[in-house]
Amino acid sequence: MSTSKAKQDASKTAPKKPAQMSGAEIIIKALIDQGVEVIFGYPGGAVLPIYDEIFKNTDKIKHVLVRQEGGAVHAAEGYARSTGKVGCALVTSGPGATNAVTGLTDALLDSIPLVCLCGQVPTFLIGTDAFQEADTTGITRPCTKHNYLAQSAEALADTVHEAFHVARTGRPGPVVIDIPKDIQFAKATYHAPKPQAAQNYQPKTTPDAAAIEAAVELMANAKRPVFYTGGGVINAGPEASALLRELVRETGFPITSTLMGLGAYPATDKQWLGMLGMHGTFEANWAMHDCDVMINIGARFDDRVTGRTDKFSPDSHKIHVDIDASSINKNIRVDIPIVADAAQALRAMLEVWRARKYKADKSAMESWWNQINKWRTKNCLRYTNSKTVIKPQFALEKLREYTNNDPRETYITTEVGQHQMWAAQFLEFNEPNRWMTSGGLGTMGYGLPAAIGTQMAHPGALVIDVAGDASIMMNIQEISTAVQYKLPVKIFIMNNHWMGMVRQWQELLHGERYSNSYTESLPDFVKLAEAFGGIGLRAEKPDDLDKVIAEMLKTDRVTIADICVEQTENCFPMIPSGKAHNEMILSPDADKFDKSLV
Amino acid sequence: MTKTSSTSKKSQSVYAPSALHEESSSHTLAIVVNNEPGVLARIVGLFTGRGYNIDSLTVAETNHEENTSRITIVCSGTPAVIEQIKAQIKQVVSVKRVRDLTTFGPHIERELALVKVIGSGEKRIEALRIADVFRARPLDSTLESFVFEITGTTEKIDAFVALMKPLGLKDVSRTGVAAISRGLHSI
Incomplete structure (x- = not known):
């Protein structure tokens, strides 16, 4: 009896061994800890251990079975875009992963935070042209923000946590984790998420104060300013939209936005010019062309927005706020580059504008708005309705x-x-x-x-x-x-x-x-x-x-x-081939379209 | 802000290419990356994917404890393209630091080459004489061949290789450029 008691005591005092879990269990636990509620996916041989864990955790994590993996990634994108959270997809090896590629590329270009888990053939079969093997990390390298090939079950939890951190911070984007089947089975210990600050990847989010001051001073002296905003404002969260509205209203400047930025500023507001670009409104594109100060918040001077770059807004000083430094001076040279999160930059701009008691030049703004209202009378979206055919x-x-x-x-x-x-x-x-x-x-x-x-x-x-x-x-x-x-x-x-x-x-x-x-x-x-x-x-x-x-x-x-x-x-309207913003064609002038341009 | 006149040639694409005419120049970039699988492919893929040129590339682990490697890339482009290359490399998650040694200040660039020359008689003697002038060291020799080791700038090695051509140059293996800044600064 005494010996058995001694044994009990020993088991109490001995350092507790952390619980061992399978790789698949670790993945699901990590997803739950990352706040994933819904996962869009399609099963297959190389992800069956993970599906087994989903089966056991239906109360904690909901799986939506799509009909093709491409659908899973787009569904995760819709989920992410409409919530601001990281979307999550789960696909099998080989064709599962290759079907996901379009969605991953889509998320990369539109900066949608996603984590896509892919099954992979077991480690010992990698490189043998095994059934449903594809070089997933190789294929997805150029179409993801980052990707991982899981090397061991022990590192799996940290990899999943880091993947979510990378997907959601900085310029958001898709992250792939390729997980060989043997690692899904292997036993290891689970690690809880590290605090954000302890992660290796630390993108710059706070704006340079001097650049903000210079930008706001430029804005205060502007005669023909325009805000040009993009998806970066949406990605920076609802707070960024609220700050944008405050800044736009306090300055009284007109605002236009890219396709991706719609909704950040209310379309029913009187300062709203409509979308800009190839099929943007007449007033938005002309305001961009004729402005003297352009304030770009979270847009990337895409070719569908700029039209012909050497004729793009020729007389303006340009301020560009972007969280991605590589988007600055990529297509259009700017005068004041600001690498920052849109919300932080907008807040800093508002603070400076208020602290210095800036007011927009009243008479200049009046004539600028008169000009804009003249452009608006073009009523560029009008169309000829019909009683017999649905337009x-x-x-x-x-x-x-x-x-x-x-x-x-x-x-x-x-x-x-x-x-x-x-x-x-x-x-x-x-x-x-x-x-x-x-x-x-x-x-x-x-x-x-x-x-x-x-x-x-x-x-x-x-x-x-x-x-x-x-x-x-x-x-x-x-x-x-x-x-x-x-x-x-x-x-x-x-x-x-x-x-x-x-x-x-x-x-x-x-x-x-x-x-x-x-x-x-x-x-x-x-x-x-x-x-x-x-x-x-x-x-x-x-x-x-x-x-x-x-x-x-x-x-x-x-x-x-x-x-x-x-x-x-x-x-219509449409900016024809090789033309600038001020050369757009409206619907009634469609016959003026120079068809010889291409 | 740079403003240039538009090209007169009619564009075949929807939007005309940017008409910036700037001189292309060569830059040496030192990149410290996490030594993990695929990291070199990430950097190289970025160059091919975006249409940038690599003139030389060197890579090896440089800090075993920190598990970091150093990639030295010599690339060429207009100032705008070089800025883009640096910005694009910086945003790769596996990249820790990027430094443009060309704009950073004085720096040293060296390349090592192994050069095999086959010949006999007067040509063989001449090859050895030139090697001596260039401080190239014979590493291997048969009665009809030499393998020289030469270290120096890319230009010096180019010159040596050009001189060896008429003397029976058979094979060249070059390391590509390794570069480091002068003085107290490190990257």
């Missing part, structure tokens, strides 16, 4: 009317093409994180899975994918996912039977040779929705729109509204 612009105006009157929060996703540009022009975004679109990569097929991710994050909200008939076909299989998880996503297809933007370019730039841009055998979208277990509606005449949209908003299941729109409508 896509009219359909979106109707959609806007109905969503404005809906008590629910509205989230819009889009595919890519004409419908995307019309949605950006005609729908109004008054809050950040309500607009999910593929800006940088221009990924057709993004909208439906992104809507699924958005609806998972906001179950009670109204989530609408504004789609085109060609784009929606690229990830149509995800309707099945929406049905399985009872997600009442609305798919508003602007159906013109064409790849509208391709058709438009062929008409305007390629001698009306419509090579392979017409889809001769589209499915019946109403029957298609029903076949998947959803609801299908169709509007063929302008008079049908009210009924169809009202019905669509009422349904409790995934719903396709097939809106049969004018087939040859073009998206």
